Amino acid sequence: xxxxxxxxxxxxxxxxxxxxxxxxxxxxxxxxxxxxxxxxxxxxxxxxxxxxxxxxxxxxxxxxxxxxxxxxxxxxxxxxxxxxxxxxxxxxxxxxxxxxxxxxxxxxxxxxxxxxxxxxxxxxxxxxxxxxxxxxxxxxxxxxxxxxxxxxxxxxxxxxxxxxxxxxxxxxxxxxxxxxxxxxxxxxxxxxxxxxxxxxxxxxxxxxxxxxxxxxxxxxxxxxxxxxxxxxxxxxxxxxxxxxxxxxxxxxxxxxxxxxxxxxxxxxxxxxxxxxxxxxxxxxxxxxxxxxxxxxxxxxxxxxxxxxxxxxxxxxxxxxxxxxxxxxxxxxxxxxxxxxxxxxxxxxxxxxxxxxxxxxxxxxxxxxxxxxxxxxxxxxxxxx
Ligand code: GAL
Ligand code: CA
Numbered sequence: 265x266x267x268x269x270x271x272x273x274x275x276x277x278x279x280x281x282x283x284x285x286x287x288x289x290x291x292x293x294x295x296x297x298x299x300x301x302x303x304x305x306x307x308x309x310x311x312x313x314x315x316x317x318x319x320x321x322x323x324x325x326x327x328x329x330x331x332x333x334x335x336x337x338x339x340x341x342x343x344x345x346x347x348x349x350x351x352x353x354x355x356x357x358x359x360x361x362x363x364x365x366x367x368x369x370x371x372x373x374x375x376x377x378x379x380x381x382x383x384x385x386x387x388x389x390x391x392x393x394x395x396x397x398x399x400x401x402x403x404x405x406x407x408x409x410x411x412x413x414x415x416x417x418x419x420x421x422x423x424x425x426x427x428x429x430x431x432x433x434x435x436x437x438x439x440x441x442x443x444x445x446x447x448x449x450x451x452x453x454x455x456x457x458x459x460x461x462x463x464x465x466x467x468x469x470x471x472x473x474x475x476x477x478x479x480x481x482x483x484x485x486x487x488x489x490x491x492x493x494x495x496x497x498x499x500x501x502x503x504x505x506x507x508x509x510x511x512x513x514x515x516x517x518x519x520x521x522x523x524x525x526x527x528x529x530x531x532x533x534x535x536x537x538x539x540x541x542x543x544x545x546x547x548x549x550x551x552x553x554x555x556x557x558x559x560x561x562x563x564x565x566x567x568x569x570x571x572x573x574x575x576x577x578x579x580x581x582x583x584x585x586x587x588x589x590x591x592x593x594x595x596x597x598x599x600x601x602x603x604x605x606x607x608x609x610x611x612x613x614x615x616x617x618x619x620x621x622x623x624x625x626x627x628x629x630x631x632x633x634x635x636x637x638x639x640x641x642x643x644x645x646x647x648x
Pocket of ligand 1: 339341342416478480509535537589
């Protein structure tokens with residue numbers, strides 16, 4: 265079972281790498297890739313052949329179009345969201361998950377194209393949250409086409425309230441998973457007295473933040489620290505800076521910090537796994553964590569997302585854990601809302617979720633703590 269899960273994780277990781285590799289190709293090619301991927305995934309499922317054929321025939325044109333886009337395929341977590349949306353759309357929508365390539369103009373053009381083709385709903389993780397009103401206007405102009413924002417939450421309540429057909433799908437608001445991350449650190453501190461390397465009773469931390477323009481960045485960085493201090497553990501923040509959600513950028517920052525602080529660092533907290541993986545590369549190059557938790561030189565690292573590529577690092581002890589952000593469920597909810605509203609049904613029909621009552625019109629999918637003991641919980645998220 266474990267073996268099977270791991271091989272599925274690996275293929276999911278390869279798919280992510282493929283998607284990421286398409287970053288520089290024209291949008292059209294990217295659309296083709298994601299669609300083909302969708303069909304491939306279907307072929308490995310155990311559905312009877314006739315059902316496969318029927319689904320494939322349907323996917324060639326009779327289904328309504330769902331306009332879909334992520335802000336960048338270079339973002340690991342967004343690539344998994346794209347895959348989840350493509351998977352959940354199977355047999356329901358024709359879907360092209362566009363790559364916004366970190367460029368708002370490119371993404372707006374992609375939305376125009378989808379609407380011109382007759383998309384019955386649009387779902388998007390925006391490049392820049394301030395572009396939300398423009399997207400809303402486009403959807404209104406196209407005949408009140410429903411829009412579902414995901415991943416990058418639109419926090420301007422006036423924008424949210426400006427359109428009845430606007431919905432959001434994201435993860436637990438407020439702390440965006442960081443309270444769980446903080447609790448995991450508290451538990452680890454209690455179970456590992458050796459974590460206090462200098463014996464001063466305080467936790468020396470490096471806090472690697474996400475993109476400052478992203479809704480979850482600042483709250484994650486703040487909540488993880490306050491959760492630790494609320495538990496009565498004093499912290500000393502050695503560094504707190506952005507790695508822009510990105511592996512290479514986080515590695516670059518960490519290269520400087522590891523030569524500055526070396527073994528004085530007692531934990532590296534990362535706002536997401538992509539950055540945790542970059543940080544790990546950096547400290548491993550400096551001789552840390554090479555034998556997992558048994559390493560002579562060891563710095564605990566923790567992330568958020570529980571990406572497939574992170575799970576092997578958690579199992580080996582190179583990283584202490586992560587917080588699962590459930591891409592598969594988010595994808596399902598996005599597609600189901602799109603299906604419901606485009607058919608005039610209640611948006612949450614058939615879903616076991618409620619909208620948050622905070623004026624965000626958001627369905628919030630909960631996070632979960634992942635350590636070496638339960639990596640299979642996170643792995644299961646990528647098998648569907
Ligand atoms: C967060 C996720 C990050 C990154 C970011 C981009 O929810 O945890 O890994 O993907 O979204 O919008
Ligand atoms: Ca200490």
